[in-house]
Amino acid sequence: GAGVSQSPRYKVTKRGQDVALRCDPISGHVSLYWYRQALGQGPEFLTYFNYEAQQDKSGLPNDRFSAERPEGSISTLTIQRTEQRDSAMYRCASSVSRTADQETQYFGPGTRLLVL
Amino acid sequence: LAKTTQPISMDSYEGQEVNITCSHNNIATNDYITWYQQFPSQGPRFIIQGYKTKVTNEVASLFIPADRKSSTLSLPRVSLSDTAVYYCLVVRGGSYIPTFGRGTSLIVHP
Numbered sequence: 001g002a003g004v005s006q007s008p009r010y011k012v013t014k015r016g017q018d019v020a021l022r023c024d025p026i027s028g029h030v031s032l033y034w035y036r037q038a039l040g041q042g043p044e045f046l047t048y049f050n051y052e053a054q055q056d057k058s059g060l061p062n063d064r065f066s067a068e069r070p071e072g073s074i075s076t077l078t079i080q081r082t083e084q085r086d087s088a089m090y091r092c093a094s095s096v097s098r099t100a101d102q103e104t105q106y107f108g109p110g111t112r113l114l115v116l
Numbered sequence: 117l118a119k120t121t122q123p124i125s126m127d128s129y130e131g132q133e134v135n136i137t138c139s140h141n142n143i144a145t146n147d148y149i150t151w152y153q154q155f156p157s158q159g160p161r162f163i164i165q166g167y168k169t170k171v172t173n174e175v176a177s178l179f180i181p182a183d184r185k186s187s188t189l190s191l192p193r194v195s196l197s198d199t200a201v202y203y204c205l206v207v208r209g210g211s212y213i214p215t216f217g218r219g220t221s222l223i224v225h226p
Contacts, residue, residue, distance in 0.1 A: 042216030
């Protein structure tokens with residue numbers, strides 16, 4: 001079966017441009033998470049959805065970052081006015097249920113963002 | 117949230133058993149212990165989860181002592197393909213934000 005997919009896999013952009021990263025979770029999964037992962041570090045939580053509702057966005061670094069999941073399936077993470085420090089791997093994960101304690105999260109391959 | 121501490125790196129050889137211990141001294145009653153594996157250029161992959169005592173699946177075993185202040189991931193007879201980063205997570209029951217640390221980089225040598 002299809003796993004979590006993300007697009008694009010690689011994105012190179014110039015500083016100041018806006019970027020939109022897409023995540024297509026496993027069909028039927030309720031929860032969707034966005035993470036950012038720097039080289040040599042573990043994934044850092046950004047935000048989380050149950051169905052279409054954004055439950056927590058406390059991990060978003062600043063107001064240039066936003067995310068949506070309008071129909072409870074595909075999600076988009078948007079970074080406005082990109083800066084070089086935004087360069088990282090952005091990962092999406094989905095899980096069947098609403099809580100992370102007993103449910104496996106399935107991660108996508110990630111989008112490598114490079115801001116020049 | 118319970119903070120976890122695990123070795124930054126470990127080395128092993130093919131065919132050996134590898135044990136990676138994670139300490140989580142301030143684990144709470146309703147916290148679960150979860151381990152993920154991450155290969156280079158891939159996203160993390162769930163390995164095993166437990167609450168207490170021992171859990172075993174086709175990939176690994178997880179040993180949790182009675183006080184639950186630590187846990188040990190055991191990989192039997194590792195192969196080169198087990199070279200990866202292993203993350204220990206403690207997630208609050210009913211929570212939704214798993215916190216990944218730096219993980220343990222395991223290198224398996226021929």
